[in-house]
Amino acid sequence: MIAVDHLTKKYGDLTAVRDLSFKVEKGKIWGLLGPNAAGKTTTMRILTGFLPATEGRASVGNLDVFEQPNEVKKILGYLPETLPLYPDMTVTEYLGFVAAIKKVPAGRRTESVAKVVKTTGLESVKGRLIKNISRGYKQRVGIAQALVHDPLVLILDEPTIGLDPAQIIEIRSLIKSLKGEHTIILSTHILPEVTQTCDGVVIINEGRLMASGSLEDLTASIRHKEGLFIKVRKDGPEAAAEIRKIAGVDKVEAADGELKVEWKPGLDLRDDIVRLLVEKRFGLLEMRPMAMNIEDLYLKIVSGGTEQ
Amino acid sequence: MKNVWVVAKKELRTYFTSPIAYVVIMVFLVLVGFFYYNILMWFNAQAMQMAQNQYYYSQININQMVYQPLFNNMSIILLLMLPLLTMRLFSEEKKIGTEELLYTSPISVNQIILGKFVASLLVLLAMLALTCLLSIFSFAYGNPEVAPILNGYLGLFLLGAAFIAIGIFFSSLTENQIVSAILTFGALLLFWVLNWASNSAAGAWKDILNYVSFLQHFDNMTQGILDTTDVVYYVSFAFFGLFLTHSVIQSRRWR
Ligand SMILES: Nc1ncnc2c1ncn2[C@@H]1O[C@H](COP(=O)(O)OP(=O)(O)O)[C@@H](O)[C@H]1O
Ligand SMILES: [Mg+2]
Numbered sequence: 001m002i003a004v005d006h007l008t009k010k011y012g013d014l015t016a017v018r019d020l021s022f023k024v025e026k027g028k029i030w031g032l033l034g035p036n037a038a039g040k041t042t043t044m045r046i047l048t049g050f051l052p053a054t055e056g057r058a059s060v061g062n063l064d065v066f067e068q069p070n071e072v073k074k075i076l077g078y079l080p081e082t083l084p085l086y087p088d089m090t091v092t093e094y095l096g097f098v099a100a101i102k103k104v105p106a107g108r109r110t111e112s113v114a115k116v117v118k119t120t121g122l123e124s125v126k127g128r129l130i131k132n133i134s135r136g137y138k139q140r141v142g143i144a145q146a147l148v149h150d151p152l153v154l155i156l157d158e159p160t161i162g163l164d165p166a167q168i169i170e171i172r173s174l175i176k177s178l179k180g181e182h183t184i185i186l187s188t189h190i191l192p193e194v195t196q197t198c199d200g201v202v203i204i205n206e207g208r209l210m211a212s213g214s215l216e217d218l219t220a221s222i223r224h225k226e227g228l229f230i231k232v233r234k235d236g237p238e239a240a241a242e243i244r245k246i247a248g249v250d251k252v253e254a255a256d257g258e259l260k261v262e263w264k265p266g267l268d269l270r271d272d273i274v275r276l277l278v279e280k281r282f283g284l285l286e287m288r289p290m291a292m293n294i295e296d297l298y299l300k301i302v303s304g305g306t307e308q
Numbered sequence: 309m310k311n312v313w314v315v316a317k318k319e320l321r322t323y324f325t326s327p328i329a330y331v332v333i334m335v336f337l338v339l340v341g342f343f344y345y346n347i348l349m350w351f352n353a354q355a356m357q358m359a360q361n362q363y364y365y366s367q368i369n370i371n372q373m374v375y376q377p378l379f380n381n382m383s384i385i386l387l388l389m390l391p392l393l394t395m396r397l398f399s400e401e402k403k404i405g406t407e408e409l410l411y412t413s414p415i416s417v418n419q420i421i422l423g424k425f426v427a428s429l430l431v432l433l434a435m436l437a438l439t440c441l442l443s444i445f446s447f448a449y450g451n452p453e454v455a456p457i458l459n460g461y462l463g464l465f466l467l468g469a470a471f472i473a474i475g476i477f478f479s480s481l482t483e484n485q486i487v488s489a490i491l492t493f494g495a496l497l498l499f500w501v502l503n504w505a506s507n508s509a510a511g512a513w514k515d516i517l518n519y520v521s522f523l524q525h526f527d528n529m530t531q532g533i534l535d536t537t538d539v540v541y542y543v544s545f546a547f548f549g550l551f552l553t554h555s556v557i558q559s560r561r562w563r
Contacts, residue, residue: 048412051561073414080412082405086318088325100314101413145409 001026001153001183002047007056009042009207016042018207019056024200027180031194031201032187035302039207040187041081044157047185048078060153074103077146077182081157083138084145087131091122091141094130095148102149112148120144120174136167143174147182154178156186160193172197191298201294203301210301218294227251227262227290228270233283242280246272260290311415315423319397320430328393329431336389336435343381344442347374348449355450370450371457371532379460379530382439386432386468387500391492393431394475395485397424398553402483417557421550424476432468436461456532463529466542467522471496473549480556496522 002024009017017039024030032040045051047058049069058065063072086094095113104112117126120140125133130141139159146154159175160168176197178184188194194201200214211218227250232239240252240259248267253260263269270287277284323329351373358364401407410420440461446452471492478491503521506514518524525538 045408050408050412070414070416073412076412078408078412080405080408082408084406084409085404086322086406087404088322093321097314097318098409098413101311101410101415103414 001028001061002030002185003057003059004043004047005057005059007043007046007058008054009039009046009051010054016207017046017053017204020204020207020209021056022202022209022212024183024185026183028199029175029179029184029186029197031198032185032204033189033191033194033201033298034187034204034210035189037206038189038204040189040204041157042207043204044078044155044185044187048076048155049073050078074149075152077149077151077154079142079146079154079156079159081161083142085130085138085141088129090129091117091126091133091144094141095144098145099148104149112150116144116148119147119177121170136163136170139163139167139171140174143171147178152183154182154184156184158188159186160188191295195294203298205301211297215294218297226265226267227260228273229286229288229290230259230261230273230277230284231257231286232259232277233285234281239277239280239282242276242282243273246276258286262290311419312422312426315415315420316426316430319424319427323393323427323431328396332389332392333431333435333438336385337438339385340378340382340439341442343385344374344378344439344445347377347381348445352449368450370446370452374446374450375452375457375460376530379464380526382464383467383526386435386464386471387496388493389435390428390432390468390471391475391478391489391496393428394472394479394492395489396479397428397476398480398557399483399485399488403485411557411561417554421476421553421557425472425546425550428472428476429469432465432472436464436468453532459532459534460530462534463526463538466529466539466546467526470522470542470545470549473546473553474499477549477553477556480553 004020004022007017007020008015020039020043022030032043034040042051046053047060047065049065049072052066060072061075063075065072086097089097092113095116096109099109099112100106117123120143122137122140122144125137130138133141139162143156143159146156156175160171163171172193175184175186186193186197195215198215200212201218202212203210213221230243237254240254243249243259243261244252246269248263248269249261250264251260251262261269261273274284274287351370354373355368358368398407401410411417443452443457474495475488475492478495479485479488481491482488499520500522503518503524506517506521509517519541525541528535528538
C-alpha cells in the first residue's frame, strides 16, 4: 500500500533522509521509530506531497507521489506534527472546511463530518471554538481532520506527543480501532508506542534505515543471536582465545571489561563455556544471558550502534 | 472554481469572526466620511461665492470639486488599510502550521491564492459600496454626473486589487504579520511615488517609471477618463503580485 524506494532528502548540506526504503502492507499499522531529528517528519512530509524528495521514489496505493500528487492527496489523511487547526473555528466548521478541500462532495459533507465526530469521540465539543477545547480534544480534532474524507492511508506524525498518560491510552486505542479499513503509518520516538499499537516497525536514525520488519520477525531475528556476557578475574586475550576454540562459538568480543560471546542459533554452549573457564582457572566472576529484545535493539541503535 | 470559493469562504469567516474586517471597514468609513464632509463644506462655501458671478457659476462642477479630491483621499486611506487585511493571509497559515493541511490537500496552490484574493476583494467591495451611501448628500446638494463617479470607483477597486495582490505576496514571504504589513506599506508607497523619480530620469527610464507608478494611472481614472491602458496596468499589477506569490510558495517547498 505504501512503498518508499531509495528515498533521499537534503536540506542544503544536511541530509535528513538517506537512501530509505520500506513497504507497508494494506490494512496494517506500522511505526516509524527513531530519536529526534532522525528524519521521521521529513519522510512523512515527502509521502504526503508537502515536500519533494531529492532522490528516490515513493508511492501510495500504487500511485506515484511525485507524478500523481493530486490523486495521492485524495486517498491520504495526514496528521502533521503541529496540529493544523484554526483556533477561531468551531470543531464542526473546521471539519466541514477540511471535508470541502479534501473534495468530499457537497451533499455528503455533513454526513462525513458527523461520522468522524462520532468515531473520534468529539460529540461533546463539536460546537465549541477550537481554541477553547483541551489539548486531548485538539489531538482528536487533528485525527478527525485526517479521517474526514475516509482515506485509504493515514499518516500520523507523533500522534500522542504532549498528551497525558490517560489521553495517550485513549488515542492509541482510537488509532488501533482504525486499523483494517485504513493503512496507517505513525511516527514516534518512544518504543512502547510501537509495541503496543503497531504490526511492524521501521527504525531510522540520522536519516538511515536501521531495521525494519513485522514485530514478530524482528523479535525472532533478534532471538536468533544467542550468547552470554562473561566477566573473568584473569581478564586478558587468553580467555577469549580459549573460548573461541569451543565448537559452535561464533564470535568473542572484549568490551567494558567483559567478554561478549555469541554462538550459533539452536545451540546452548553455557555448560561448555563454564567448564572451560573453571578448568583453566580464569576465575569466573559474572555471567549473564544476552537477552536481546526490541528495546535493546532500539537502545543500541539510538546510542550509535549500527549493527543489525 | 468551487475550490476557490471554499477557500474564499473560509477567509471571509475569519475576517468576520475576528474584529479585523469590522475595524478596517469602520475606520475606513469614518475617515472617508470625515474627508467627504470637509470637502462638501468647502464646496458649499465655494459654490455660494461663485454663484454671485455668471461666469463662475457655469464653472461649478461637483464632480471635479468634490469627487476628484475625495477619490484621491480614499486611495491614500486604502493604501493604509488594505495591508492590514492582507497581512495575515499566508503569514498566519505558516505560523500556526495550517499550511501543511492546505498543501497536502487535493487543491492547487493557485486555487488557494485566488481564494484568499477573492475574499479580500469582497471586503474591499463592501468598503467601497458603503461609501456610496455618502453620495446621497451630493445628489441632494447638486447634480453630479454619474459616469465619472462610477469610473472613479472602478479606479479605486482596481487600485485596491493591485494593493491586495502585493499584500498577499509579502504575506507569503514571512510568518510574521507585522513584517508582512510593513513590507507592503513600503512597497506600495514606493510605487505610489515612483513617478517623482521620472523628473530626473532620462529616455526610456522616464517612461517606464511613469508607467509603473500607481499615481499616474489613478489620476486619469479620477478625472473620469476610462483608458484601457490604465485598466490593463492595474490588472497586470494584480496578476504579477499573485504570480510572485505562487513562485514564492512553490520555491519554498521545492528547496
Ligand atoms: N525545513 C528544514 N530545513 C532545514 N533542515 C530541516 C528542515 N526540516 C528538518 N530539518 C532537519 O532535518 C533533520 C530531520 O528532521 P525531522 O524530519 O523533523 O526529524 P524527526 O521528525 O525525526 O524529529 C533534522 O536535523 C532537522 O533539523
Ligand atoms: Mg518530527
